[in-house]
Amino acid sequence: MTERAKEALAEADTVAGYKTYIDLIRPLLREQTVAATGMRQEVERCREVVRLAGKGHRVALVSSGDAGIYGMAGILIECLSEADLLAMPLEIIPGITAANAAAAVLGAPLMHDFAAISLSDLLTPWDVILRRVHLAAEGDFVIALYNPKSAARTEQIGVIREVLLQYRAAETPVGIVREALRGPGSAAVIRTLANFTQEKIDMLSTVIIGNSQTRRLGPYLVTPRGYSL
């Protein structure tokens, strides 16, 4: 967590967020009012934050990773707009997004141009996602896959693997990181494009697909930037 995020929590009188994330930061809370909500209640959560802030509360809305990367920042601004409160003071505090945390655990796979793609088709048509994977693969981008698999959505990662194999070698290294840097549950493995889907992958995992230059160096996954050694 950044120092600024910690300060902002201390300055708030109310802390709102998805209950799993609220639980992660409970040790940092004192007497703040807590408004914890369930999964997939993002709009309701933001409307409540806007309502409380409109009443004069200083509210910290907690988001995992970076609030600005597949997080709560966008929907909060949309809710401010809906309530005609865009002039209200708002500070967006960036954080360590899953791709960056996973990369640090794996070594340095994101040293060159990369694309971040979420495989969640709840809000995005599957054909848009698939098209992006095709184009990112064609462009030799390193690819960070967010939300690679869920309990209800298990087939897509296999389809993505087939697409990537049209552009990249079967031995292309792939890193899978679960709960990156989030403590004892954190785990990472390096596999290949041929076999990575045999590993445990879920909504707490981030998958990083190497590009044509990515290689294993000892325990690390590295995409060289091109320095001559």
Place this chain on the structure above:
Amino acid sequence: MTERAKEALAEADTVAGYKTYIDLIRPLLREQTVAATGMRQEVERCREVVRLAGKGHRVALVSSGDAGIYGMAGILIECLSEADLLAMPLEIIPGITAANAAAAVLGAPLMHDFAAISLSDLLTPWDVILRRVHLAAEGDFVIALYNPKSAARTEQIGVIREVLLQYRAAETPVGIVREALRGPGSAAVIRTLANFTQEKIDMLSTVIIGNSQTRRLGPYLVTPRGYSL
């Protein structure tokens, strides 16, 4: 800065890095030995870090933004490999990369799939960069441009603009952030694909090109993720 980065600096007996970045963290240093080096001396800097660590020093190598995103993590691992010291203890501490910091200043432009592309052609052929811009534009990725312009490299950003205009509307919003969140020098503007190259852009700037969904909401740049309000 994250708490872990601050702790790691305190734990080190030696701090190495590009002198401009060392100056930014001097207030955090006590009696650590400082090994500051000039720009474009990345390989020499890492070899020195490896040499010092090999002698038993605990060395913190400072990188701006996130060491794992166009930073020092990759070349350091390559230098460890060169010295046959890949088994040496190494902790890579992720940070707030320029795209994330710039996004937080602008609002929430990276709420959906995005591509990070560096326009620096020092280590990457220009045709590879251009091809990636074409494919990212075709895939409707939000695009974060690192190293958009330097004193010696002033023409490329105009070429990139022409490429993007083949795929995106002239009124597509573009955010330009200088020294994102780095204190008093920090500045941000929102322009359009048609006119953004008229602004001051340099190596301390990050440029975020909206996708087909990105819009201005009051003072903010937002790429909606698709929630129904």
